[in-house]
Amino acid sequence: MMTAPQIQGLRGELRHDEPMDRHTSWRAGGRARHFYIPADLDDLSAFLRQLDRNEPLLWVGLGSNLLVRDGGFPGTVLLLLGALTGLEWLDARLLRAAAGETCARVARTASRAGLTGLEFLAGIPGTMGGALAMNAGAFGSETWQHVAAVETVDRAGERHTRLPGEYRIGYRSVQGPGEEWFVAAHLMLEKGDPVVAQERIRTLLAQRGASQPVQQFSCGSVFRNPPGDHAARLIEVCGLKGRTLGGAQVSDKHANFIVNRGNATAADIETLLLQVQGTVEQQQGVRLETEVHIVGEPAGAGA
């Protein structure tokens, strides 16, 4: 385990026992033993170089697909949101987006420049790093369809530039060549009309507002859609819409969302998720796979 005095010459912000409900869109969950906000990419590399090589790491963007159990995360969280920032045109159609930029800003920047393809990102409440890790997608588009290259960093703080062919990319799943994390994406875009692109963003945001509980604390879709079907449909036909457990509730607006009604623990959310999974399997014969990432220790485990 790493302690504060071992860290030399860093410019970022190191915290201890950081409540992760502040950094996850479910607004629930335990504390991170250590929590680092790097000042920039060089500082991130310097921090990684000084870490114990067995230190468990959790990389966090906006925490919009993440449940940290109530006992917390027994390692170090690296928060990139707002820390690794920067949007830069590498050429007329190639945008470099740092991992801590929000998807919304990436989409807006591209559309204002009259380049299309990334409008779907506008309504995804995450960072570029999270979108790369999840292959985030919506309305028939996915993040990696637009990736020309990615920049990564490894445990030793070494940086790499990698091509999409080095990854196994699937529906909300990405497997990389080793223990590396994303620090930037190079996104290839198509020439288009800025007015049309910005209108498309408005339409997609309106569609989301109409079909999803965007005003409530959630993590978006809890389960991946099974081939040829929709998780929300399967949950709804089991009569689970509106089901509550403690402070957690299966949204009555979108059955594949579990919302925190204000006082949910991570255990409430995870138990409800498991109940939904079990009921759908029992009644519909389909095992739903979780899309959200669940990490950390249960309460009482003493992280």
Ligand SMILES: Cc1cc2nc3c(=O)[nH]c(=O)nc-3n(C[C@H](O)[C@H](O)[C@H](O)COP(=O)(O)OP(=O)(O)OC[C@H]3O[C@@H](n4cnc5c(N)ncnc54)[C@H](O)[C@@H]3O)c2cc1C
């Ligand atoms: C209201 C709502 C609507 C949503 N709609 C959609 C949607 O339409 N489509 C969709 O795909 N998702 C959707 N989501 C889910 C979520 O927004 C996306 O998965 C998003 O890409 C997560 O980004 P993040 O930065 O918040 O990642 P986090 O939640 O912080 O992290 C998610 C995972 O990625 C890993 N990770 C984060 N950053 C990095 C990095 N730099 N390098 C390596 N790994 C990293 C984390 O360790 C974690 O395992 C929605 C969520 C909400 C709350």
